[in-house]
Amino acid sequence: MQPAPNTEALxxxxxxxxxxxxxxxxxxMPHVKDDPKTAEKAIAxxxxxxxxxxxxxxxxxLK
Amino acid sequence: xxxxKVEEKDFEKQDPEYQDLLRRVLAIQADCEIGGPNxxxxxxxxxxxxxxxxxxxxxxxxxxxxHFRKMAKLAGDIGVDVSYVLNWPNEKRYVEAFxxxxxxxxxxxxxxxxxxxxxxxxxxxxIDCSYAPLxxxxxxxxxxxxxxxxxxxxxxxxxxxxxxxxxxxxxxxKAVDYWYVKGLDMFGxxxxxxxxxxxxWGLKRRTNAEAREQYRQxxxxxIEKMGLDxxxxxxxxxxx
Numbered sequence: 001m002q003p004a005p006n007t008e009a010l011x012x013x014x015x016x017x018x019x020x021x022x023x024x025x026x027x028x029m030p031h032v033k034d035d036p037k038t039a040e041k042a043i044a045x046x047x048x049x050x051x052x053x054x055x056x057x058x059x060x061x062l063k
Numbered sequence: 064x065x066x067x068k069v070e071e072k073d074f075e076k077q078d079p080e081y082q083d084l085l086r087r088v089l090a091i092q093a094d095c096e097i098g099g100p101n102x103x104x105x106x107x108x109x110x111x112x113x114x115x116x117x118x119x120x121x122x123x124x125x126x127x128x129x130h131f132r133k134m135a136k137l138a139g140d141i142g143v144d145v146s147y148v149l150n151w152p153n154e155k156r157y158v159e160a161f162x163x164x165x166x167x168x169x170x171x172x173x174x175x176x177x178x179x180x181x182x183x184x185x186x187x188x189x190i191d192c193s194y195a196p197l198x199x200x201x202x203x204x205x206x207x208x209x210x211x212x213x214x215x216x217x218x219x220x221x222x223x224x225x226x227x228x229x230x231x232x233x234x235x236x237k238a239v240d241y242w243y244v245k246g247l248d249m250f251g252x253x254x255x256x257x258x259x260x261x262x263x264w265g266l267k268r269r270t271n272a273e274a275r276e277q278y279r280q281x282x283x284x285x286i287e288k289m290g291l292d293x294x295x296x297x298x299x300x301x302x303x
Contacts (some may be wrong), residue, residue, distance in 0.1 A: 001075050007139025010146055014132040021125035025118050032114045039114045046121035050104045053097075053128055056150030 009062045017053060021046055065265045068195045074141045081264045084257070085194055086143045088266060091157045093134035094148040095182065098161030100124040101153055103174065106166045119216060120171070126209040133200050140196070159301060160245040169224060173238040175217015177246040177282060183210045184250075184274050193265030218285060225289040236291050243282065243294040250275035252302045 028042030052061075069077055074085070104124050111117040131149075138145045148156075156162050160178055165171050189201045200206060224235035251258060253272040261267040269277075283293050297303075 001071065001140070002142055004139040004142050004144035006144070006146065007136065010139070011132060011136045014128060014135075018125050018129045018132065021121060021128070025122045025125070029115070029118050032118070036114065039118065043108070043114065043117045043121065046118075046125075047104075047108055050100065050108065050121065050124050050128075053124075053149070054101055054104055056146075058146045058149055 006058075006062055010058065013061050017049060021049055024049075064263060065193055067193060067265070068198075069193055070195050071140050074194075078264075080260065081193075081266075082141075084261055084264055084266055085197075086138065086141065088261065089134055089138040089141075089197070090143060090145045090148070092185065093131050093138060093145040094151070094157045095161065095185070096127050096131035096134055097148055098153070098156050098158065099127045099174070099179070099182075101156075102161060102163065103165040103171050106164060107168065107171045110168070111171075112168060116168075123175075123213050123216070126213070130206055130209070133206065137196055137200065158249055160242075160249055167234075167238070168220075169234045169238040170241070172217050172220035172224065173235065173242045175213045176221045176285075177217075177239070177242045178249070179210055179213040179217060180282065181246050181249045181278065183207060183214060184278055186210060188267040188269065188274070190268070192267070222289045225291050232291070239286060239291055240294045243286075244296065244299045246282070247275055247279065247296055248300055248302045250278065250302075 024042040024045045028039040032039045065081070069081075074082065077085075103120065108117060108120045108124070111120050135145050153164060154162050160181075165174055186201050186207055189197050192198050192201075221235055221239070224231045226232075251271045253270075253275075255271050258267070258271045262270065279296065286293050
């Protein structure tokens with residue numbers, strides 16, 4: 001069975017995206033109260049990453 | 064009833080009906096996983112009540128994207144490219160519940176309480192299913208555990224709003240009324256021929272009606288415990 005084109009590349013791209021999101025959340029969560037700026041930056045980063053996911057421009061991702 | 068276990072290398076040797084059903088169910092599951100973030104990220108991530116809530120929304124979306132990734136990989140490995148659902152507008156989603164947008168925190172809470180709960184039911188269907196790679200994904204506790212985390216968060220928030228009484232309770236009741244029937248509809252038609260074929264091929268365990276009834280009873284008990292009214296199960300339903 002031939003896998004669909006870009007199966008591995010899409011999987012790898014999404015792994016990186018998910019890791020970046022989890023990294024941002026994990027770094028910010030313990031410091032929400034004592035360092036709100038870090039939390040705000042993490043939220044903005046997550047928003048930017050998720051906006052790209054939702055845009056879903058797969059051909060751009062895999063260039 | 065088919066009792067075998069199919070590995071990816073043997074997929075092409077299977078009956079064409081089995082191949083079609085597996086391709087279809089993976090595409091729908093992938094679409095449902097990415098459908099959630101498409102409903103709530105735009106409006107809810109920037110407006111959630113606190114920074115902790117915003118981070119929880121981001122983490123929830125990350126987990127759903129990961130569930131999509133896992134389903135897309137399973138589909139891709141048998142030659143099905145499901146990446147088209149990534150740039151679908153919400154109105155095109157396979158499942159009606161994902162065709163709008165979530166604009167209020169109450170709706171986000173109830174979406175977790177009721178719709179992610181359906182998501183758990185759908186994933187549970189694949190436990191011990193005949194396609195071994197799919198069985199392994201759901202047997203790995205991470206996917207269902209994460210889904211349960213989304214459900215618990217939504218359930219707790221819904222209960223908090225209900226407990227506040229007054230306008231808060233009214234708003235959460237309105238959201239429960241809206242999502243309850245969407246959740247019931249997500250199980251599909253009771254007399255679904257395709258649902259029977261999924262069971263025949265060992266790709267699902269319960270009939271649509273059985274799963275819907277278990278879900279209804281589980282939700283009703285929780286709604287009552289929160290002091291909310293159980294919505295009319297027929298009002299606004301599309302599939303019976």
